[in-house]
Structure formats: structure tokens, C-alpha cells
Amino acid sequence: MQNKIHIRRLFGFIFLIPMIATMASEQQWLRYRSGQSVRQILGNIGSQQIKLSEEKPARVELPEFEADNPLFGQWLTPMIESGRIWLALDRSEKDGPYDLLFIDSNGDGQLEDESAVTAYQKERN
Helix, strand or coil, rough: HHHHHHHHHHHHHHHHHHHHHHHHHHHCCCCCCCCCCCHHHHHHCCCCCCCCCCCCCCCCCCCCCCCCCCEEEEEEECCCCCCCCEEEEECCCCCCCEEEEEECCCCCCCCCCCCCCEECCCCCC
């Protein structure tokens, strides 16, 4: 009787240990680090107001817009070589609110190859 209990425990451990190892290998803990030198490297990136203008940016390929007067702006960031990411706001309806966003997600300086991000909620002022 004692041998059967020991054999069951042995088989339990044999199957349990690989199962625990498999479950543990799927988890990966992220290590977040912060330091005093971040502002020295990246500058003041706490917040930024993007100024929008109807003036089309020079040397930037643009997509076909729905509205006659899309708005353009640039997000200044040290994370890409050019130092800025272009964005454009467009309207899906002629007299509606700006509800389409084009953003240079690949950092190539062009908006023509981007798809519009649609607002999930619209409000009229």
C-alpha cells in the first residue's frame, strides 16, 4: 500500500514539475527604470501642445482628404531622426467635427502611406 502511494506521488511530481515550468516560462516580468538623466537625454517631454494650421506642409506627401480644409501639425520628439512626426486632422462629413486623424506612424515624414484613425465618439460644439 505504501509503495502505491509513493509511486503516485512520484508520477505526480514527474508530471507536475514540467507543467509548472511551462506555465512559468510564459510569464515575463517587465523591469521599468527611471533616472535623473532622462530629461538630459530626451529634453522636456512632459507635455506638449501641438499647434494646428490649415497650411499644408512642404515636401510632405498627403493622402486624399474628405474635407476642404484639413488641419496639420507636428509633434516634436527626439525619438526619431527628423525630430518631428507629422499629423493631420480631417472630417468625415463636410460640416462635421474633425474626426479623422492621420499620423506618421512609421516616421518617414510622409502621410500619404497612413490610414486614418477614426474617432469613436463625436460631439458637436
